[in-house]
Amino acid sequence: MLIYDTIRKYSVMFNNPILHPLINVVDLSKSPLLPKTRFMLAFYAVIIKETRCGDIRYGNQYYDYDNGTIVFFGPGQVITHEPEGEMHQPYGTALIFHPDLIRGTSLVKYLHQYSFFSYQTNEALHVSEKERTLIDGCLANIEAEISQNLDKHSRTLIVANIELLLKYCSRFYDRQFYTRENVNRGLIGKFEQLLADYLTGEKLKTKGLPSVAYFADLLHLSPNYFGDLVKKETGKTALEFIQLRLLEVAKERILDHGKSLSEISYELGFRYPQHFTRFFKQKTGVTPIQYRMH
Known part of the structure; x- marks a missing residue:
């Protein structure tokens, strides 16, 4: 089993530059072909898969929201990557951030409210085009912050955008519960x-x-x-x-x-x-x- 205990290790595996020791926005399409693996993360991950799932059923209904599948992982979770064939080229984006980044911030106090970090992958969030635009906007703001020289405001702004992203995801999950009534x-x-x-x-x-x-x-x-x-x-x-x-x-x-x-x-x-x-x-x-x- 692979253990990703640092942001650097995960970033290097997927051929992405390391922009910050405690957070990164990883372009998964830069990765080499990956085999079936089991791995564990020592940090939080919000992974947006670039898959259209309009032809996949949930119960007896087709998905109405197919502009991205978002899965959430917390530190210590064991994940199995199972490609359809022997090898697989991943696509999408992963926001990864270490617990040390948010330590001492207001996000730590409220993080337990985002219970989707403990959902199973088949309980993933599926977003519409408008919802995806809001998600992408948060990711772009985070990437812009970690790409420039860090100053005394950087951490506050990065964490604020993570929290905004999670609040949007919480809202979208409420919508998803409603649409699957x-x-x-x-x-x-x-x-x-x-x-x-x-x-x-x-x-x-x-x-x-x-x-x-x-x-x-x-x-x-x-x-x-x-x-x-x-x-x-x-x-x-x-x-x-x-x-x-x-x-x-x-x-x-x-x-x-x-x-x-x-x-x-x-x-x-x-x-x-x-x-x-x-x-x-x-x-x-x-x-x-x-x-x-x-």
Whole structure:
């Protein structure tokens, strides 16, 4: 596995000049032919692939946005490059920047909001012509800054343009969730059924409350993409959605006087009854005993 631990190493591999030790805009078309490889980056990467995907389906619909496919990688992610043949000539542009570049800036504080850095490559962003123009403008500004002599303003302006780029990508992902509404509803429907089966089966008692990652894996989605999808479709986080469904099941069972509250708490996957009491009161404002007595 190749490990790109510096901006220089990645730039040299793709035959690009090194303009700044912590950031570069890399023209991938300058690269030699590449074989199938696995590699890891020690920095952030925003890679715009020059591929038109109008003939590729997503669910039962064709892509409407085919002026670039953008994938995002964070430090430490392992990536597999799989060309169709033995060798492949890449095309596109890669913005790569080291964590040290943004250390101490406002971008560090808000970077976690850009959850698409943890999406899978099949959850890539597809942009329209107008959207691509805005992306290219940000890249051009960054390249212009790192191509000239650095001064006391350089880092501030470079980071500001990275942040602007990420804000645009966040907006475009919101649009993409909206334009794939029918497909997304199907995924939410599958999630609801999987959740219902889990909460009414034996797994809840034996394994406890399921995690967000558990359902993301069943739906073949990354946890972050799945969480963002649920949030945009339901207005609630995936964890909130799971807990609300659990609460509905709990209310039904509490009103069954044939079982003690301790038995019900164990059936719902709580190791100790007091944990169930705390959860229930936090969500409803009353204890299970008070709810049963109403």
